[in-house]
Amino acid sequence: MSTPQLDEQIKQQTQICNNLKDEIGRVLVGQDHMVSRLLIGLLTGGHVLLEGLPGLAKTLTIRSLAQAIDTGFSRIQFTPDMLPADVIGTEIFNPKEATYVVRKGPIFSNLVLADEINRAPAKVQAALLEAMQERQGTIGGQTYLLEEPFLVLATMNPIEQEGTYPLPEAQVDRFMLKVIVGYPSKEEERKVVDRMASGQAIPEIRRVATPQDILNARNTVNQIWIDEKVRDYLVDVARATRQPQEYGITDLDGMIETGASPRASISLMKASKAHAFLQGRSYVTPHDVKSVAPEILRHRIILTYEAEAEGKSNDDIIRQILDNVPVP
The missing domain is CATH 1.10.8.80 (Magnesium chelatase subunit I, C-Terminal domain)
Structure with a gap:
């Protein structure tokens, strides 16, 4: 492809990314760095790990990004008593027909929010690792492929917090990016307070991109x-x-x-x-x-x-x- 054609593609597709940023900005104050790193993960198919204390809008940002793209979204709240089946899914016995029916878990989506990922035990982390690396999940000995675009956007609390497990090194390495989310500036925090004090509902996120837009942009990034x-x-x-x-x-x-x-x-x-x-x-x-x-x-x-x-x-x-x- 010639350079002028590539430049034109980049111009059109970066406008889609700017639209995503603007749409998220309607509900989120600040955190521009976090949003740009989430977009890098989206454009490369690389999983993103967000680390920060509670209350810094990590979950809100990821949910808003998913809503701005017309694609599948699921949220998994990780807890210490979770089982691998809670992530991947399981087989359910149907007594009427004497057969097993596969019920796929929340990992079978496009954008998966793994909330407080380091609160789950090692077996759950291992199940998630297969999905992240192999883009597939195994239920009852049968392997099922995950649809593209597939991206795990995980949040975690600092390790020092009570009730957290250190993530296995092999799994941490599967995350392309680890973003440290810090506190907003004084001006940004004041804007957040003003918005909440007004009593107005948080604006509904509009869909400004499609999964195909993201896949097309990925092809352009490769060039x-x-x-x-x-x-x-x-x-x-x-x-x-x-x-x-x-x-x-x-x-x-x-x-x-x-x-x-x-x-x-x-x-x-x-x-x-x-x-x-x-x-x-x-x-x-x-x-x-x-x-x-x-x-x-x-x-x-x-x-x-x-x-x-x-x-x-x-x-x-x-x-x-x-x-x-x-x-x-």
Whole structure:
């Protein structure tokens, strides 16, 4: 495809994404960063993990996004007493016909909100992992494929909260992005209070996009140009989490127990393309890589006790890597 044709496609399809942002903005104040990262997940088919304290509009944002797209949506509230069948589904015995009937669980939808995902036990996490990675679910020995677009948008509370389970590392790695949701600014919080004080009902979300629009945009994102030097750069960023001494970052010696896997490099490339797309560009720059790197890498790095003793966070490590890996 010629560049003018691609530029025209990007112009049309980014307008759809802008419409989604505007529609969500009718019910949500602020949190622009969270919304843009959810769109990156949508454009790449990558699952998104949102971490933040209760009351920061995580659930409202995801529900509003699903409503703005004319697609299937289900919400799973994770609790400590859940069973895998509560997610995947089960077989129900029909005594009249002496047969078993398959009842599919809430995972068989397009946009799946996994609310407070780290409150569920390990067996439930394993069931969810198959759906996230294989895009399928198994009920009674029979495998059923999930329809595209399929995306798990999960919320979790900080691990320090009571009643939470640490997510298995294999499952955490399946999330393309981990977004930290913070408190709104004073001005934004004042707007929220003003809206609630008025007593007016929250506006109903209108459908401004279709699943086919999203799938078409994904095809366009795949065509975004990424130069060889930028590819080398993003691989260097991911490798620096494993071998920081190769890049002269001696301050990180003994700080990282486990670095990001090659899956992180793939995710970094896809997310960088989607970021460039949302900016209306047909090519990726090192700035795109830097912009999405924290969300791609923060949940894939395990720090040593020494790093934790010095008060280092994953974001501190990533910032240091981005500051020191040479930019092409």
